[in-house]
Amino acid sequence: MINSNSKLQKKHSIVTETDEQLQTLLEAIPGLVSWISSDLYYLGVNRHLAEIYKLSPEEFIGKKIGFLSGDDAEFPKFVRDFFDSNSTVTVQEMKSSVGQYLIVAQKYNQGQAACTVGLDITELRQTETALALTGKAVESSSEAISMTDASGNHIYQNSAFTQLFNYATVEELNANGGLLSLITDERAAQQISDTMKNGKSWNGEVSCRSRDDRLIQIFIRIDAIEDAKEQVIGFVAVSADITERKQAEKQMRENEQRFRALIENSTDIIQILDKNGIYQYLSPSQERILGYTSQELIGKSALELIHPNDQWWMKQVIEGVKQHPKTRRGLDEYQVRHKNGSWCVFDAVVMNLLDDRSVRGIVINCHDVTERKSAEDKLLHQSLYDSLTDLPNRALLMDRLQQALARTRRTPNYLFAVLTIDLDRFKIINESHGHSMGDRLLVEITKRIQICLRPIDTVARIGSDEFVILLETVHDQEDAIGLATLIQTAIAQPIELYTQRLLITASIGIVISSNDYQWAGDLLRDANIAMDQAKAQNPGSYLVFTISMHNNVTEKMQLEHDLRHALEMLEDLASPVTNNFFLNYQPIISLCTGKLLGFEALVRWRHPERGIISPVKFIPLAEETGLILPLGQWVLWEACRQLQEWQEIYSQTDLTVAVNISGKQFSQPNLILHIQGILQQTGTNPQRLKIEITESVVMDNAESAITVLSQLQELGIQLSVDDFGTGYSSLSYLHRFPINTLKVDKSFVTNMGINGENCEIVRAVITLAHSLGLDVVAEGIETDQQLSQLKNLGCEYGQGYLFSKPVDAERATALLDTNFLESGDRS
Numbered sequence: 001m002i003n004s005n006s007k008l009q010k011k012h013s014i015v016t017e018t019d020e021q022l023q024t025l026l027e028a029i030p031g032l033v034s035w036i037s038s039d040l041y042y043l044g045v046n047r048h049l050a051e052i053y054k055l056s057p058e059e060f061i062g063k064k065i066g067f068l069s070g071d072d073a074e075f076p077k078f079v080r081d082f083f084d085s086n087s088t089v090t091v092q093e094m095k096s097s098v099g100q101y102l103i104v105a106q107k108y109n110q111g112q113a114a115c116t117v118g119l120d121i122t123e124l125r126q127t128e129t130a131l132a133l134t135g136k137a138v139e140s141s142s143e144a145i146s147m148t149d150a151s152g153n154h155i156y157q158n159s160a161f162t163q164l165f166n167y168a169t170v171e172e173l174n175a176n177g178g179l180l181s182l183i184t185d186e187r188a189a190q191q192i193s194d195t196m197k198n199g200k201s202w203n204g205e206v207s208c209r210s211r212d213d214r215l216i217q218i219f220i221r222i223d224a225i226e227d228a229k230e231q232v233i234g235f236v237a238v239s240a241d242i243t244e245r246k247q248a249e250k251q252m253r254e255n256e257q258r259f260r261a262l263i264e265n266s267t268d269i270i271q272i273l274d275k276n277g278i279y280q281y282l283s284p285s286q287e288r289i290l291g292y293t294s295q296e297l298i299g300k301s302a303l304e305l306i307h308p309n310d311q312w313w314m315k316q317v318i319e320g321v322k323q324h325p326k327t328r329r330g331l332d333e334y335q336v337r338h339k340n341g342s343w344c345v346f347d348a349v350v351m352n353l354l355d356d357r358s359v360r361g362i363v364i365n366c367h368d369v370t371e372r373k374s375a376e377d378k379l380l381h382q383s384l385y386d387s388l389t390d391l392p393n394r395a396l397l398m399d400r401l402q403q404a405l406a407r408t409r410r411t412p413n414y415l416f417a418v419l420t421i422d423l424d425r426f427k428i429i430n431e432s433h434g435h436s437m438g439d440r441l442l443v444e445i446t447k448r449i450q451i452c453l454r455p456i457d458t459v460a461r462i463g464s465d466e467f468v469i470l471l472e473t474v475h476d477q478e479d480a481i482g483l484a485t486l487i488q489t490a491i492a493q494p495i496e497l498y499t500q501r502l503l504i505t506a507s508i509g510i511v512i513s514s515n516d517y518q519w520a521g522d523l524l525r526d527a528n529i530a531m532d533q534a535k536a537q538n539p540g541s542y543l544v545f546t547i548s549m550h551n552n553v554t555e556k557m558q559l560e561h562d563l564r565h566a567l568e569m570l571e572d573l574a575s576p577v578t579n580n581f582f583l584n585y586q587p588i589i590s591l592c593t594g595k596l597l598g599f600e601a602l603v604r605w606r607h608p609e610r611g612i613i614s615p616v617k618f619i620p621l622a623e624e625t626g627l628i629l630p631l632g633q634w635v636l637w638e639a640c641r642q643l644q645e646w647q648e649i650y651s652q653t654d655l656t657v658a659v660n661i662s663g664k665q666f667s668q669p670n671l672i673l674h675i676q677g678i679l680q681q682t683g684t685n686p687q688r689l690k691i692e693i694t695e696s697v698v699m700d701n702a703e704s705a706i707t708v709l710s711q712l713q714e715l716g717i718q719l720s721v722d723d724f725g726t727g728y729s730s731l732s733y734l735h736r737f738p739i740n741t742l743k744v745d746k747s748f749v750t751n752m753g754i755n756g757e758n759c760e761i762v763r764a765v766i767t768l769a770h771s772l773g774l775d776v777v778a779e780g781i782e783t784d785q786q787l788s789q790l791k792n793l794g795c796e797y798g799q800g801y802l803f804s805k806p807v808d809a810e811r812a813t814a815l816l817d818t819n820f821l822e823s824g825d826r827s
Contacts (some may be wrong), residue, residue, distance in 0.1 A: 001138035007804070033099065040076065050386035052098050069097070078103065080454040082114065093121070100125050112293060117221050144218075144239040146179060147225075150232055152196065154178045162640060164218075165242055179237060182208040184215070199214050199224050199232040205242065206726040217246045237363055257807070268368055269346075272361035275354060277302050277318055280361050289368050291339030302364070307335035307343060318362060321352040333369065342368040374479065388439055389446040397460035399471055401520035408513055416470040420509045420527040421487065424539040426465035438499050441504070448490040452483060461799060475513050477544055483509045484542040491539070505540030512544070529553050560625055562607060563618055567630045580606050581631070584806035585636050586775060587815055588658065588799045591791050594821025598656030598690070600799060601639040602806045603631065625660055632665045633674060641685040642809055647685065650816055656689035656721060663697040667704075672711045680717070686716035690741070694722045706736055713738040722778070724765060735772055742769040746780025752789050763793050770794065785786065 026237045035043040042060040052058045053068060066076040082090050082105050089106045101118035108115065133480070144161035148154050154173045165182060167173040173181075183189040184207045195202040203221035203699050211218055218239045225234045269290070270283035278301055282294045291306075298306075305316050314334060318770045331348040338344050348365045353359040354533060384396040392400070404416045424443065430438035442465065449459050449467060454620045460469040469487075471480055488506055495502045509531025517523055530545040537543075585599035622628040636659050643657040679686050690710055698705040698721060709719055720741035744765050750759045762778070770777045778790050781800030790798060803820040 011443060017412075031120060032116075034060070034065075034116045036065055036079055036114050036116065038112050038114070040083070041049075051116075066344065068534070076104070079105070079114070079116070082107075083111075088368045091103070112137070113722060135250040146237045146239075146242075148179055148237070149234045152178055152180070152193070152235075153194060154253040155234070161239070164210070164216065164239065165208070166214075172211075176211075182210075186210050189485070194234055197223070199226075208239075209697075211741075216241060217243045225315060269364075269366040271302065271364040271366060272359060273302055273318070273359055273364065275322060277315075277362075290336065290344065305337050307337070317350055321350050321362060322354070325352045325355050330362075333373070336366075340496045344368060345373045346370075363600075366703075389443055389461050391446060391467075391811065392458060392460040392462065397468055398520045399464060399472065400458050400524055403515065405517060405520065405523075406473070410519075414513075415474050415476070417469075417474050417477070417514045418511045418513075418523045418527045419469040419471060419480060419484055419487075420531040421467040421469070421506050422508075422531055422533065422535060423465040424505045424507055426504065429504065430464075433500065433502075437497055437500065441495060441502060444495055444497070445491055445504075445506075450753055451486055452486045452490055453700060468527070474512070477510065480510045480512065481542065481544065484510060488540065488542065488543065507535035507539055508542035509534060510542060510544045526550060556621065559613070559618065560621055560627075563605075563627055564625075565620060565632075566605065566607075567627055570630060570634045580608060581607065581634060581638075582808065583635065583642065584808055585642075585657070585812035586799050586806040587804045587812070587818075587820065588656075588797055589803055589820045591778075591795055591798050594819040596690075596816060596818060596820065597654070599812055600658040600660075600692070600806075601642075602660075603635045626664060628662045628664050629668065632662055634677075635659060636675065637678050637682065639681040640678050643688055643749060644682050644684045646813070646816070647688065653818070654688075656688050657688050657717065658692050659810065660694075660722065661697075663694070665698065666693055666697050666708065671708065672715070675712070676715065687718070690718040690720055692722040692743065695724050709738050713720065722777075734768075739774060741775050741797075742776055743777045743779055746800075748787055749778050749780045749800070751784070752786050759789060759793070762795075764791070766793050766795055 026722075032049040033046040034049060035045070037043050042063050045057050045060045047057055050060060064071070065079055066073060069075065075096065076091055078094065087107075088111075089104070091102065091104050093100070093102050095101075095249055099120055102121050102268070103116055103118050105114050106115045107113070141158060142160055143551070144164045145156075145158045146154065146161050149157040154170050157167070157170060157173070162168060165173075167176070173179070177510075180193055182190045183192070187206075188206050192202050199407040201221070201223045203219070205217065205219050208216045208218055220239045220240050222235050222237045224232045225236060226504055227233050258305060269286050270281070271286070272280065272281035274280050278299060279297045279700040282292075282297055284294075286294050286297070303314060304309050314331070317329055317331055320329060328349050328351045331350060331776070333345055333347060335343045336346055345368075348370050349365045351363045352362060352364070352543060353363050384393060385391065386393050400706055401418065408414050426438070428439075429441060442461075446459070449469070453469065455471075456472045458472075460468045460470075462468055469483070471483060474480055488508065491504060491506045495504070509527045509529065511523055511527040513523070526545045526549070529549045529704060533549055534541045534543040543549075551676045570579060570581070582604050584602045584604055586602060587596050588598045588600060589596055603615065604617075605615075605618055607613050622631050639657050639659045643655070645656055651697075661671075668674070673689075677687070678684075693705075693709075698709070712719060718741070719737075719739040721737070721739055722743045724742045724747040738769070742765060744762055748758045748762050748765075752762060766776050775796045776794075777797040778786075778795050780801065781787055781790065781798045786800075787798070787802060804815065
């Protein structure tokens with residue numbers, strides 16, 4: 001037992017000492033070094049090997065050599081076979097995941113262990129591969145490549161070199177004197193030789209003679225090859241055969257001399273034909289412009305490329321110039337077929353130079369005007385067609401309408417119709433969804449209209465959302481009405497754009513041709529009149545034009561002119577030049593006491609020629625044209641002036657005057673400043689002024705309305721919502737409006753007496769007003785029954801013909817002390 005332990009300690013000591021010595025050796029040796037026991041366990045590795053696998057050398061010790069790649073991998077198998085063999089040293093090349101290595105293994109310690117050293121030969125093998133590929137590329141190159149040593153001896157040539165110069169072997173060429181012996185010009189050969197002796201490169205064109213006595217023009221480049229010490233050890237020469245190119249250059253120079261006079265006096269394509277019209281020569285620009293090479297056309301007839309419509313004309317021109325040598329004749333815009341099949345447009349000058357020795361042909365100087373013609377056609381198209389929809393525009397439409405009118409004069413029974421189409425609420429869609437969506441919508445509408453038309457009809461776009469149709473050959477207006485209905489149905493179908501579902505309608509005006517029409521503009525005017533009226537009466541409908549429509553429009557235009565002129569006279573509110581406007585005042589009374597509480601000021605217009613104009617006619621016109629702004633300013637001024645006069649003369653200090661403010665006035669940014677100015681100038685107590693705004697006006701932009709109403713309230717002005725119940729008030733907003741009064745619309749009061757039809761509506765309005773702390777004024781009271789019903793419903797105030805119609809200021813003054821519930825005081 002003691003002997004056994006002693007042996008183990010001795011073996012351990014030997015191994016330990018050996019390990020230390022080997023470890024020192026391993027770290028000093030380059031490459032991948034490992035120390036392996038005969039039972040295939042790692043005894044140690046150098047740091048280089050460990051770092052490749054991102055481990056420490058200590059992590060390898062005691063591990064099976066296959067722990068990284070598996071026991072069946074190439075390296076474990078190599079080591080295992082080595083230990084099984086009688087060899088003490090072995091060498092093997094193998095690939096691994098980290099590269100390609102040459103492995104040297106040697107046994108030691110009586111075969112109980114082995115040391116392996118792996119030398120990285122990856123770069124070496126890659127270099128060998130690259131050299132092999134380079135050699136193959138050189139050998140297969142189409143250029144002649146050769147090499148000489150530093151003394152000028154020919155040592156290599158590739159196949160292309162052999163084929164070019166007809167020397168089969170290196171020895172054959174060396175026997176003839178080497179590479180430079182091929183050069184026919186001795187001075188050039190000497191220059192190259194001197195350059196090579198100086199270790200320099202040379203390139204240039206030289207003439208050479210092959211073994212079979214062919215004269216060859218080559219471009220040669222000779223470069224020196226240097227070793228690592230920059231000593232010249234040889235030269236490589238690359239030769240390219242340029243014989244054909246040189247011959248072509250020579251031929252080109254001859255052609256240039258031949259046609260110099262012609263080219264100097266010509267532009268674009270120069271063509272030379274023989275007396276039979278066959279191509280003899282074409283300038284290089286022929287291929288650039290028409291796609292044909294000279295070889296493709298020479299020998300063919302020039303007429304083959306000419307458009308059939310122009311061939312006869314071209315033939316006549318050629319025959320004509322043949323009769324007059326050296327004379328020129330112009331050809332205007334004829335078509336020539338391009339190689340791609342398209343047609344190009346040319347202008348040309350033809351000249352007979354058959355007798356000119358340097359030409360001997362008919363010369364055609366061709367100028368390509370295709371782009372110019374295309375641009376002209378494009379400009380013409382742009383001038384006549386809409387860029388978005390590609391429909392005819394107003395200019396083209398007017399021309400076709402005028403042609404249709406001319407046809408009616410030639411053919412009395414011929415009838416046509418004109419339809420103008422305007423998209424309802426298109427502006428809202430355009431502004432809410434963006435112009436891109438609007439454009440897509442217009443394109444889709446265009447397609448839907450076109451589907452409804454015949455090929456002979458015309459649809460044009462003449463405005464943002466306005467289309468016009470020329471409906472050819474109709475029997476009567478029913479044909480036009482049928483088409484209008486069809487188009488409206490097509491347009492009204494839902495449209496899906498950008499995941500949006502849009503619904504839109506169209507209003508249509510129709511006019512039928514007659515002998516009364518002489519100009520296209522009159523047709524369009526009347527169709528527009530019908531369309532505008534259809535849009536105003538019922539959007540999405542159609543109307544056929546009648547003469548009364550034109551009369552109404554003419555009257556409206558004259559009325560607008562007169563209204564504008566009358567308002568211009570009111571520029572100075574305090575002292576107008578001429579005033580054709582005046583105010584009437586309708587009393588507002590307490591339904592409980594019958595006492596007068598105030599007036600509603602109503603504007604009237606006394607036309608100098610037509611007398612009193614109904615407000616129903618001129619107020620909407622003023623709203624439409626914007627004239628309501630100066631008119632409304634004067635009304636407010638005059639009402640405040642009259643109110644101040646009553647306040648100064650009469651002791652009744654609680655008298656109020658109500659003035660209506662239009663939607664346009666209410667949206668003016670300087671409204672508050674205007675009202676402040678008038679109050680200051682007239683000296684009116686703002687608490688005696690009532691401003692009436694319709695329900696629809698305040699609800700159009702409720703948040704903005706709250707701001708304006710609050711500013712008016714801060715001035716001390718009382719506020720009323722007029723025509724309540726006819727709009728779409730939201731209760732969530734109504735309680736936020738700083739108002740004092742709700743006015744029940746006349747339409748509800750009028751129908752109260754008919755089976756009590758609207759009693760509950762009026763009751764609801766009164767109850768709502770009282771719950772909000774507002775008083776109520778009922779409009780349009782005309783009967784005692786209505787008065788009684790309103791009193792029973794708790795309505796505080798009222799106005800209407802039962803008490804008094806609107807009267808002028810003088811008669812209104814006389815009513816100040818009237819009790820309107822006493823029958824004798826009613827007027």
